[in-house]
Every structure is written in C-alpha cells, then in structure tokens.
Amino acid sequence: MLLILKISWRNIFRHKGKSIVIGVILFLGAVIMTLGNGVITGMDRGLNKHIVENFTGNIILISGDQKNEAVIFNFMAESVEIITDYTKVKDFLKAQPYIKKFMPAAFGAPLVLNEDGGEPDFNYVLGVDFTEYRKMFPDNIEILEGRYPDPDERGMLLTDWNRELNFKYLLGYWITPENEELNKANLIPEAGELGDSLKVKDRMIFMGFNEKNTTLDIQAKVIGIIKFKALNKFLGFFNLIDIESFRECFGYFTAEDSASSIGKEANKILKLDDSDLDNLFGTESMFEKTDIQKNAYDISSLKKETEKTKQIDVDQGSYNQVYIKLTSETPLLEGVKKLNQAVKEANLNVRAITWKKGMGEVADMAMIMKGALFIFVMFIFFVAVIIIMNTLSMAAVERIPEIGMMRAVGARKTFISMMFFCETSLLSFAFGGLGIIVGIIAVQILNAMDMTTTNEMLQLFYGGNAFKPYLGIVDILLAMIQLSIVTVLSTIYPILVTRRITPLDAISRD
C-alpha cells in the first residue's frame, strides 16, 4: 500500500496539468455541493421553523372523510370536512405521550363582501380560539395595529397582506382595527395617494357556504392588523377569526348551539306527529300566543344570555383540523404512523397527515424548489464525474507503456486499479476537502450577511424571510459522501481502461 501511495503521490506531481484540471473540478464541485447542501438544509430548517413551529405544527389531524389532504393551502378553496366529536379527539390526543401540544382550528375560504358593491372574492380564514392559538404559536405574529383579542372576544385579526390585497383588488377601502386611528405610516402608496378621500372601515363581511348549499353573512370586527414574522407573503393569506364566528359563518355546530336549551315552543313542535305537521300551517297555530314574544325585548334576559355564552366551552363546537406539535425526540413520519395507528385503535374518524401535505401547494412549491436545487447539485456532480472520467481515461492511455511494464514485471490488475484510484482519491482528498472547507466558510458568510427578501418565491427558497443556509454535521458528511461517490464513479471507467492494458500493449507502444 505504501508503494501504491508513493507512486500515486509522485504521479500527481508528475502530471501536474491533469492533476490541476481534476483538482479544480473537484474543488469547484465540492464547493457547489457543500453550498447546495447548505441551502437545501437551510430551506428545510427555515420551512420547519416557520411553518411547523409557527403555523401548523408537525402533524395536522383531519377528518377521516376528508379526501383532499391539502386542508390549509388549496387554491381551489375547497371546503374541509368537519371533525366529529372533537371532545373525544381532544381526550385521545391528551393521552398520547409523543404529542407536546395541540390546538384545534377550522380552515375556510369565505367570500369577502363589499358593502359598497363590487365583485366578491375569497379570503382564507382560520377559525381559532385566540387564547389557545397564542399558547400554541406564541411568537409567530406581530401586531402592527390594534391589539390581540381578549379571551372569548368575537372578532378577527386581519393580516397586512390581505388588507393590502383586499384594498387593491376587492374592497377599495382601507381597514383599520376598531377604535383605532388611521395609521398613515402603514398605508400602501395606492391608499396614501387617495388622501382624505380614502375610505376607512373597521369591519369585514364574510359570506360562508355551508353543507346545505346555503350561505350566511357575518360581520367581523377587526381587532388587530397582524403580520406573520416569517413567510408573510404566504402565511399572510390567512386571517385569524374567533372560532364561534367562523362556525356561524360556515353553518358549523357552534359551542353556543350545544349550550342552548330547547325552548318550550320548539319542544312542542318537535313532539308533533308527522300527521300534525300540517297544523303548523293552519291559521290557528300560526297566531297562537306564546311566551317567546312576550320576552322578546327583555334586555336583562338578553344580558344573562350573553353571560351564559361567554362561559361556553368552545371545544363543544365543530372544527375541521387539529394542529399537533410532536415531542422533539419523535421523528415526523414515525409520529404520523403512531398517531394513525392509535386513532385506528381508538376508532376515531380522524386521520393524521404531515404538515407538508396539509400545506398543499406551498409545500409542493417548496419541494419543487428543493428538488430543482438538488437536481442542480446532481448536475454539477454528474458534470464533475464526466470531466474527471475523461481526463483520467486520457491519462490512462498516455501511461500505457508504464502500466504495461508494471504488469509485465508482476503487478496484478488490482495493483494498477488501486494505484489509479489512489491518485484520484488523493486529489479528491486535497482539492475536494479544500472545496468542502471553502463551502463551509461560504455558508457561514452567507448566513452572517442576513440577506432578506420580500419576494414570494425567494422566501420559499430561503425557507423564510432571510437567506440562512445551514450546514450541520450530517450535511458535511453528505458532502464528503458525495465527493467520495464522485471519486469512485469517475475512476470506474479509467480503471477499466487500465485493467485492459496488457504488457503486450507496453511493448507494442515501443
């Protein structure tokens, strides 16, 4: 082995030109592969941090009847199946040791109606219990105007991105939180140009579609204008609204519904036989005196009713998804598998999916970008292999007399193969190793530069607002493995060429 090393080492210096060509390719390849790995990992980490930690959790629990798994980000704004009997699901989730936190929510895409006329269009809304939302995602949003809702307060948090889009393309008026002065500093140029003629409102009207193909309009007061701290151009499509308003809008079973007792008159109707139903349309029953009318304007009674509503457990109503954060030691896919197994055993009509599936197109776009980057890295890898392979093959042909002589005096094919492989490996170790080091330094520099962007595609590419490539031990090991693969692949063909060299070739060359 020492002999092979000695000959290989000296051959590198003897064939300086070729060594430099191969070395430079290995160096550049290693730099690009290391950087590429850093960007891919940085993107993954960014998306994980900003979406998993701040938007969906690791896993999304959806109804077992839900067909399209893109329950958060689907551009077709399809309705999402309701999770039935959430209280059971809640108890079940609490009992799972690998779940750190969870929070139910409801996604929907109601139409935004313009009081001043004009075409309506969709806005995405997430119905949440604001108190629980803050516990689940404590640091994901920034309040730009207004405030965070009080516990059980009805209303919504409008994102600045949706406010801007709604102003430009839908409403034509500017929205500020209730009881807040217009903050001119936050106006977009188009709104600012209108000056005093700018219309300002503090409410939004949503029209939701329910399963019976009927609609219901609700008016939601805007409590705050928010901005997601990262990926705002994507996550900013989602306004947050209190869950009860959401349920009303989409005709879901509200918590208030579950807490209401059936009145005397309604009870009487429910108890009627089918044959008596016609009587409902008779004049006699139509004009029957009831206690309901008598109490209709009793203010004190209404106040009591309001207090009763406040005490309602919101979890008694309907949701269509549950965001779940796993304990740090539980890998995502293992968590999904465990949860689905447990769900099956508990006979619950729900299904666990990864956040990527739930995020639909966003995760797909991120995967496409990641895939494209990976293909680019692989392309570099492939080009490096081809160039090195060619150079080494040429070197093998040029060295036929030397190799043939070695074979004549007793060197086996293995010795020749090892010698060639050793030469490339030494070059790979020196130049490729240097490339990896330079790649690591470049990643650190890029990280420190803190490059930020507002461009949607770049935000996905960055995995957040800032370009934060990252290299962990695994990525560095991956770069080394890639370099080793390049070395091995690029020497296979030249080694085959050298193995075919016979002592006779050496003599023929003479």
Next chain:
Amino acid sequence: MNNITKIYPLGNTTVPALRGITLSIPEGDFISIIGPSGSGKTTLLNIIGCIDRPSDGTIQVGGREITDLNDNELTDLRLYKIGFIFQTFNLIPVLNTLENVEFPILLMKKHTKKEIAERATQLIEAVGLKDQINHKPAELSGGQRQRVAIARSLVTRPDIILADEPTANLDSETGASILRLMKKMNEEEKTTFIFSTHDPDVMKYAKHIIKIRDGIIAE
C-alpha cells in the same frame, strides 16, 4: 515449447507470426534469438515471457504447463520466474534507481524492507550505478537506464530473463557494455538469458543462437 503457433487477425485475413515452433531452453543458458524484422522473434519472446498466449501449442516453464493459466497466475509466474528487459528501458518515471529496482520484489510481499534494500543495492552496485542510486530515470543516460532495467530484472532472482533487443537504442559501446553485464549476471546469478537481436555484433556474446525466419526456426 511444443509446436507453438501464433496467428494475428488483420482485418478479414490473418497473419501467422509463428508457425509451429518447438524449442527447449536449458537452465542457465545465454541464448540469442536472431532474425530479420517481422521474422517473429519478438512474438516468440512474448510467448516465452507469458505476456502473450500462443494460438496453438503448449509451453512449459520450469516443468509447469502455462498455456491454461489465468491472468493472475500468469502475472505471478512473471513476477517469480521471469525478468524483463525492454528495448526502451520502461522504468517507472516517478521512482529513483533504487526504488525502480526494488519495485518487483516489493510486489512479492515476502521480504523485509532490509532484505529488499540490501538485494537492490547489491544489484545496483553490480551494474555500476552506485552513484546514481537516488537518480530518477530522467536524470540517467540510456545506458544507465538499461543497467537499472537489468538490475530490476534480476532482483527477484528469476529463472529466465527476457530481453527484447536490449541494445537497439544504445550506441555500440554502451550496447557492448550492457551485453557484457548480462553475460556477467548470467554467470554470477545462473539465470537463463534469452535476448532477441538482429545485430551480428551482439550474437558473439551468446552461448547458443536460434535463427528464426518467417515464423519458423531456420537453424
């Protein structure tokens, strides 16, 4: 060698290089194979040296039939039994004189470093290159390179040394000195030397001469 033939394909036709050669070479001999260019002497040497296979016929080296040996067995046979001296010296350019001479014996992996160094040094001194022991081939003259090749061919104590026109690229004086050296080594090491030449001056060093013409032994 028994009835050795060698036929080379050439396009759609074939060219016979050897046409039934039967030959026996005793141990310790110093044989010159002579003949004009294209007579088949190099082909004969290649077949004796196990670097080419005959188209037909059988060969025994040291009593061992070698016709059916595989590549590794032939390589080992060359390593242990046969030494080579090439017309163009064919040294390893990146190794110095000592390392070039040590090269075959290192491949054997059965001697200590000390033994290898002693044997190589002794041969280098014997071929008169003591002062050039650390020189690379590029720093040596043609005659000196061929001396290194002779030392290298002897280092494993082979039974046979094959030299294909060893003096062809040397001036007559250097060529004569190389032949004298080969003769000396033949006598000292008791190694069989078989060399090809078409130089009549070289023939006078041979104990026996095999004349070959058109692929057959002429006399």
